[in-house]
Amino acid sequence: MQPSQPERIFASLTIGAVTVETPLFVAPLAGITDRTFRRICRRNGAGMVITEMVAAEALVRNHPKTWNLARFEQDERPVGVQLFSHDPAVLGEAARRVAELEPDVIDLNFGCPVKKVVRRGAGAGFLEDLGRLSAAVREVVKASSIPVTVKLRSGPASDRINAVEAARRSEDAGAAAVVLHARTTSQFFRGRADWKVIAEVKQAIRIPVIGNGDVARPEDAQRLWDETGCDGIMIGRGALGHPWMFAACAAALQQCPYYPPNAEEKWAVIAEHYQMMLADKGDKVGLLEMRKHLGWYSKGLPGAVQYRAQVVRLNDPQDVLTTSKEFFLKSKLAEAGSD
Numbered sequence: 001m002q003p004s005q006p007e008r009i010f011a012s013l014t015i016g017a018v019t020v021e022t023p024l025f026v027a028p029l030a031g032i033t034d035r036t037f038r039r040i041c042r043r044n045g046a047g048m049v050i051t052e053m054v055a056a057e058a059l060v061r062n063h064p065k066t067w068n069l070a071r072f073e074q075d076e077r078p079v080g081v082q083l084f085s086h087d088p089a090v091l092g093e094a095a096r097r098v099a100e101l102e103p104d105v106i107d108l109n110f111g112c113p114v115k116k117v118v119r120r121g122a123g124a125g126f127l128e129d130l131g132r133l134s135a136a137v138r139e140v141v142k143a144s145s146i147p148v149t150v151k152l153r154s155g156p157a158s159d160r161i162n163a164v165e166a167a168r169r170s171e172d173a174g175a176a177a178v179v180l181h182a183r184t185t186s187q188f189f190r191g192r193a194d195w196k197v198i199a200e201v202k203q204a205i206r207i208p209v210i211g212n213g214d215v216a217r218p219e220d221a222q223r224l225w226d227e228t229g230c231d232g233i234m235i236g237r238g239a240l241g242h243p244w245m246f247a248a249c250a251a252a253l254q255q256c257p258y259y260p261p262n263a264e265e266k267w268a269v270i271a272e273h274y275q276m277m278l279a280d281k282g283d284k285v286g287l288l289e290m291r292k293h294l295g296w297y298s299k300g301l302p303g304a305v306q307y308r309a310q311v312v313r314l315n316d317p318q319d320v321l322t323t324s325k326e327f328f329l330k331s332k333l334a335e336a337g338s339d
Ligand SMILES: Cc1cc2nc3c(=O)[nH]c(=O)nc-3n(C[C@H](O)[C@H](O)[C@H](O)COP(=O)(O)O)c2cc1C
Pocket: 027, 028, 029, 030, 031, 032, 051, 052, 053, 082, 109, 111, 112, 151, 181, 189, 212, 213, 214, 215, 234, 235, 236, 237, 238
């Protein structure tokens, strides 16, 4: 009989000189995980956030909207800015410039599966050319003293799993941590994430490994932690409409009691999200963006379909707030909404 393994303690994680007190990360989701959502997640238990992907070429050309994507608030810290390009030299130059913002980490996107992107060699296209991947990490490491992390997928396809090799090369080139989304490029976002690859990568390198893919409930986080030996967990879609997921996962992993928020407490978070979003993006854009989040917050609650239909017809921010407050508070059943 095998001696039983001592239970691993869910504790803080160090990336370069950065300490992440609770190693639960908000995944970058382009068009979704903006400053406001990231701050809301940090206030509800997330330990670190990464910006959505920022195009390195446009950053170097000083495109104002792109710089706006890279900016973050001080209360998001620790925060990583994620860069994206096919060209190691451009990534290096963008890193040099973005270092002015003093992010805690610069993250490289080696996982975007969009065909147009991969064909150019950017995102998951790097997994087809590990020599260029090493060169990109080296350029970015050289560009500043800020720790560099990489976000990988398992490999280009199920018959070409190469995350272990990509992670080793990243470590050799100076990366301070690896995030692994355990799907292949050809899987896109379909099918299941194969966490075995996370365990293999963890065995193969010394720098921290953050596991990602399909954590939708605290039990998933616990299983990912136990099955892979990973040092941190990144959550994307599972936090949409559930920013308190992070607190729930932290409690499960720290074996602490967890008291899910009731309808009033949830509404307080939603209202705060709403107000911060409008303050950051203005009424018009803020309202458009917020509709998506209100849709996620309302998912599964009684009357959600009618509520969403009502909200898309409203253009006055105060009307949306009043209608939403009524909807989210009206039913005690809302308290039964999942966490
Ligand atoms: C709409 C959407 C946008 C995404 N944008 C990014 C991105 O900008 N950068 C990145 O590295 N990954 C991006 N991803 C991948 C996520 O960060 C994450 O790896 C993936 O969703 C799996 O994690 P999850 O199952 O917890 O959502 C995106 C995923 C989705 C669904």
